[in-house]
Amino acid sequence: MFYREAGDFKVSYADDSQTFPIKFDRYRYYVVLAVAFGLIPFLINDYWANAILLPFLIYSIAAIGLNILVGYCGQVSLGTGGFMAVGAYACYKLMTAFPEVSMFIHVILAGGITAFVCVLFGLPSLRIKGFYLAVATLAAQFFLVWLFNRVPWFYNYSASGQINAPERDTFGIIITGPNAPAWATYLFCLIFLAVCALIARNLTRGTVGRTWMAIRDMDIAAEIIGVNPLKAKLTAFAVSGFFIGISGALFFAVYLGAVEVGEAFGIQKSFLVLFMVILGGLGSIFGSFAGAAFLVLLPVILKVVGVDLLNWPTDIVAHFQLVIVGALIIVFLIAEPHGMAQLWRVAKEKLRLWPFPH
Amino acid sequence: MKKTLTTLALGAAMAAGPAMADLVFPDLSYRTGPYAAGGIPFSDGYNDYFTLLNERDGGIGGVKAKVIECETGYNTEKGVECYESTKGQGALIYQPLSTGITYQLIPKVTADNIPLHTMGYGRTSAANGEVFSHVFNYPANYWNGASGVVNYLLESNGGDISGKKIALIYHNSAYGKEPIRTLEELSKKHGFELIALPVDHPGQEQKSQWLQIRRDRPDNVVMWGWGVMNQVAIQEAANIRFPMENFIGVWWSGAEHDVMPAGDKADGYKAVTFHNVGRDFPVFDDIQKYVVDAGKAAGAGDQVGNVLYNRGMYAAMLAAEAAKTAQEIHGTADITAAMMRDGMEALVIDEAKMEALGMPNFGPSFNVSCENHGGPGLVGVTQWDAESKTWSLISDFKPSDTEVIGKLIEEDSAAYASENNIEPGCS
Numbered sequence A: 001m002f003y004r005e006a007g008d009f010k011v012s013y014a015d016d017s018q019t020f021p022i023k024f025d026r027y028r029y030y031v032v033l034a035v036a037f038g039l040i041p042f043l044i045n046d047y048w049a050n051a052i053l054l055p056f057l058i059y060s061i062a063a064i065g066l067n068i069l070v071g072y073c074g075q076v077s078l079g080t081g082g083f084m085a086v087g088a089y090a091c092y093k094l095m096t097a098f099p100e101v102s103m104f105i106h107v108i109l110a111g112g113i114t115a116f117v118c119v120l121f122g123l124p125s126l127r128i129k130g131f132y133l134a135v136a137t138l139a140a141q142f143f144l145v146w147l148f149n150r151v152p153w154f155y156n157y158s159a160s161g162q163i164n165a166p167e168r169d170t171f172g173i174i175i176t177g178p179n180a181p182a183w184a185t186y187l188f189c190l191i192f193l194a195v196c197a198l199i200a201r202n203l204t205r206g207t208v209g210r211t212w213m214a215i216r217d218m219d220i221a222a223e224i225i226g227v228n229p230l231k232a233k234l235t236a237f238a239v240s241g242f243f244i245g246i247s248g249a250l251f252f253a254v255y256l257g258a259v260e261v262g263e264a265f266g267i268q269k270s271f272l273v274l275f276m277v278i279l280g281g282l283g284s285i286f287g288s289f290a291g292a293a294f295l296v297l298l299p300v301i302l303k304v305v306g307v308d309l310l311n312w313p314t315d316i317v318a319h320f321q322l323v324i325v326g327a328l329i330i331v332f333l334i335a336e337p338h339g340m341a342q343l344w345r346v347a348k349e350k351l352r353l354w355p356f357p358h
Numbered sequence B: 001m002k003k004t005l006t007t008l009a010l011g012a013a014m015a016a017g018p019a020m021a022d023l024v025f026p027d028l029s030y031r032t033g034p035y036a037a038g039g040i041p042f043s044d045g046y047n048d049y050f051t052l053l054n055e056r057d058g059g060i061g062g063v064k065a066k067v068i069e070c071e072t073g074y075n076t077e078k079g080v081e082c083y084e085s086t087k088g089q090g091a092l093i094y095q096p097l098s099t100g101i102t103y104q105l106i107p108k109v110t111a112d113n114i115p116l117h118t119m120g121y122g123r124t125s126a127a128n129g130e131v132f133s134h135v136f137n138y139p140a141n142y143w144n145g146a147s148g149v150v151n152y153l154l155e156s157n158g159g160d161i162s163g164k165k166i167a168l169i170y171h172n173s174a175y176g177k178e179p180i181r182t183l184e185e186l187s188k189k190h191g192f193e194l195i196a197l198p199v200d201h202p203g204q205e206q207k208s209q210w211l212q213i214r215r216d217r218p219d220n221v222v223m224w225g226w227g228v229m230n231q232v233a234i235q236e237a238a239n240i241r242f243p244m245e246n247f248i249g250v251w252w253s254g255a256e257h258d259v260m261p262a263g264d265k266a267d268g269y270k271a272v273t274f275h276n277v278g279r280d281f282p283v284f285d286d287i288q289k290y291v292v293d294a295g296k297a298a299g300a301g302d303q304v305g306n307v308l309y310n311r312g313m314y315a316a317m318l319a320a321e322a323a324k325t326a327q328e329i330h331g332t333a334d335i336t337a338a339m340m341r342d343g344m345e346a347l348v349i350d351e352a353k354m355e356a357l358g359m360p361n362f363g364p365s366f367n368v369s370c371e372n373h374g375g376p377g378l379v380g381v382t383q384w385d386a387e388s389k390t391w392s393l394i395s396d397f398k399p400s401d402t403e404v405i406g407k408l409i410e411e412d413s414a415a416y417a418s419e420n421n422i423e424p425g426c427s
Helices: A023-043 A046-072 A080-097 A103-126 A130-150 A182-205 A207-217 A219-224 A229-256 A267-280 A285-309 A314-335 A339-353 B003-015 B036-057 B076-087 B099-112 B142-156 B174-190 B207-216 B228-239 B256-266 B282-292 B307-330 B337-345 B351-356 B402-419
Strands: B023-029 B065-071 B165-171 B193-199 B220-224 B247-249 B270-273 B378-385 B390-399
Touching: A023 A182, A046 A080, A046 A182, A046 A207, A046 A229, A046 A267, A046 A285, A046 B076, A080 A103, A080 A130, A080 A229, A080 A267, A103 A130, A103 A229, A130 A267, A182 A207, A182 A229, A182 A285, A207 A219, A207 A229, A219 A229, A229 B076, A267 A285, A267 A314, A267 A339, A285 A314, A285 A339, A285 B065, A314 B065, B023 B036, B023 B076, B023 B307, B036 B065, B036 B256, B036 B282, B036 B307, B065 B076, B076 B099, B099 B174, B142 B174, B142 B220, B142 B247, B142 B270, B142 B378, B142 B390, B142 B402, B165 B174, B165 B207, B174 B193, B174 B220, B174 B402, B193 B207, B207 B228, B220 B228, B228 B247, B228 B256, B270 B390, B307 B337
Parallel strands: B023 B065, B165 B193, B165 B220, B220 B247, B247 B270
Antiparallel strands: B270 B378, B378 B390
């Protein structure tokens, strides 16, 4: 009824190839953007920012980054936590070395440094595939965590080995540290997420994305039709590393403020982001959002329902959380192996025909 | 991005908190995960003491105490979530029982004007109240602990440990790294050799570290462990037949559950402490009567009198006494977090007070002041007797090397002050 192409005429090539070809979809997208940028900053408080929205925004960036590597280019990576740590430590070193520079520049540079490191660890992907590559990236994970624990230069020789984000601003608005207002940290992360998602979406629709997908679907065939595997794989690693680095920098500087590498960027983080990508949907930008939202929100919702509404003991709720999240992952993988993005796609197909399916 | 809308709708339901009639003491506990063995007794003690005050005395100064428990799993992200969700409900004081979460909360509580009490953990240099206005770590901190261990070794070796080899086996995190700086200073001063052996989270893998200990043959092993790491380390020490009486842990590595798994082989293992052990105090009769027998005990109710239960109870007692002090200073029973901070800074604990609370000789007497948030730093030593399954105090509470520690605290807090543009001083 309201979700169809009828009457929505495309009169130029640009119209024809836009991201949201259906009018309803397009308007929905604008509404979401308007609410996210125009409404939420006025309503947000500390709890909403720090407990729900910031982790959601930051994990979404990480999930988009990993989705490019795993979902679009087919290179399995278990090094996400380590690469996020690179972003965080790069951001820390930049923040402390150049306090007067805007946070935007620090975060982007941290992304760039991570992209470089990610390409280095991506080099073995030219020779090894599948599970073997997963093991190689796993090595990256452990090596990077060990490195940041081992070399005191990375944490400015502090006694505890922790890194603490000092107060930094951008255009005079405080972004990091305890005095940063909730709306500023939220908008800062939202801007990064919006830009990253836009870049990712357009990259994956263009030549670069098509070469990635060609490599993913069958690398030998792709090579025969003229795709350069070196270039395709390394660009995937670079772009993915850039996004993951940005998310790591934001995770440390804006969200947590103090980080201990083994605890914050351990192997659990790599798995968490990988679960987000798999649950959300491999090879889908929307899936990255859905997966991040699912895994960030579910524990909070279960806690609110269990502890605050039902008054259960906190340990029972925490154990239930593990059971429920685990069970949901299994159910999802059986019922919908293509993730939540596929559910969304199917729903849209059904809506197009509704109310008169043949 | 679509999900932000759904989250928004959900938030309206959660934002509505309870009325602020009670004195709220959030308990950021962990009853799950690899550190639960330590988190459960501490949290039980913390809860039970407030239950006792409510049941026996009708609260603190006539106002009921309310403990809001929030599960962190020793995880910093969940710790932040817990902090944000409880601080709006009138939280008076935070005691996260995690050094990682403490580092996270230090700047936040200062900005939000809520005191943070990290008893025997956290950032050691917070003892300097001129820089850390809202952070307290009385009655003792890590560096007191490290110095207490060295002092005990000096004492048992006739005052000379030069040329001895001491291995430090530590949790590779901010918590485990804290004592290294002090121990390095002390090794220079007393001329012993320090070998540092990190163990990664969660601490089940220690074969290579103990192999190294077997090869290097240190005279003493000092442990800075927590959670499952303690049990594994004591078992490994037993496996390589390292003499237990030469193995000494910090106060977080010296509870019943740490030594029980190794059975008889753990006999003689030592740990430092800053409060007394056992349940031979009148307060436990009241807890038995008003809390346990009334069926109001937190958790399973089987931890009463354990080392960490006592510590949780001690933490709750200090918080309750600070609340009372705050009520006296400000002349109101319904105190806020800012008043609570004043109460903590003016806290006086003397033997008469401890006696009246049913805890004679349980902990040290001390006065907190703006300059000194760290207390006296007295350290005692306990030893495990595997046969009777009890800890007993073998060395009384003695002062630590304040000369070395004071200088390090000065240095570290000055670094924090300059990093964060804090003007040190007492207002």
